Amino acid sequence: MEKKTFAQKVDAFLMKDETFILLIMGAAAAIFAGTFMYIKFGTGAFNDIAIVQMLRDGLDGGDFAAAAGFAAGFLIARVLEGPLVGILDIGGSLMTGVGIGIPALLLSMGVTMPFDNILFALVTGAVIGLVLGAVIIGIRKLVPDGVAVGGTSIMMGAGNATGxxxxxxxxxxxxxxxxxxxxxxxxxxxxxxxxxxxxxxxxxxxxxxxxxxxx
CATH class of the missing domain: 1.10.8 (Helicase, Ruva Protein; domain 3)
Incomplete structure (x- = not known):
């Protein structure tokens, strides 16, 4: 049996479904904690100024409809899109959806516990990431073979050519x-x-x- 190099072991680990979920959990926890920092201290949100302003308007006026509707819609669209094209849009799904949409939904319902301290924020973000990762992997496994990655090469090619x-x-x-x-x-x-x-x-x-x- 051929002995694997360290790089090959890392590649094998990164290609596991469980690793993807762990990475999503870590990213979601950090982003949600960033929103906690913004709510408490006015800085730290992982998003565009215009989108963060929607949350700021809700915090100031009590109406979170714009932030929740726009950002949560992005989250749903990107979660459904990710398994089909093979790429998860971090900006739309996590930074916008988890960082703005879900906090706006929670605050609109009067749920403030995730924003009471940084530990609650990290745990809440990790749980959200766990659910998102499991949903994405679940959709990907349910999609018939040959359909799942139809748009991957197009999206990757466009991004690299422009970047x-x-x-x-x-x-x-x-x-x-x-x-x-x-x-x-x-x-x-x-x-x-x-x-x-x-x-x-x-x-x-x-x-x-x-x-x-x-x-």
Whole structure:
């Protein structure tokens, strides 16, 4: 029996259904906790300003209809879409749905316990992630073979083709913002380019790392 390398063991672990659910639980817990931070301290939400403002309007005026309707609708659509195309849209399903939609629904019903402290928020987010992950895997297993991944290559191709042109723009923007962020962006982009990866990710990570140290 051939002995597997560490990389092969990691790949095998990441391809398990249980691992997907664990990852969703962790992401959902963090995002829900971010919303808790926003409600308590005014910062920390993982979302676009316009979408967070819907929640802010509900907190200020007591009407959560806009946030709940918009964000929860996104969540349902993305959960149904994920198993069919093979990609889970983190922005629509978790950041918008779990981070804004579900909190708005809970607050509209007067349920405030998940927002009383950070532990409650983390546990609530993890439970939500567990349910979402189980639903997605369940749908994927029920879909007939040959149907489940029909749109994956199209979505991945479109994302990569568009994203690769953003690298130089991100580097220029980082240089305009701050010299350290610019240097980090250049170094990160160059490393990713050398490794054959999309330089956009390297430019963003480089700017964030040096920016965190020197800003």
């Amino acid at each position: 690769r042109y953003l690298g130089p723009m991100i580097i220029v923007a980082a240089c305009q913002y701050n010299v350290w962020a610019g240097i980090g962006s250049i170094i990160g982009g160059a490393i990713f380019y050398k490794l054959g990866k999309e330089m956009t990710g390297g430019a963003i990570l480089g700017a964030m790392i040096l920016g965190a140290f020197f800003l």
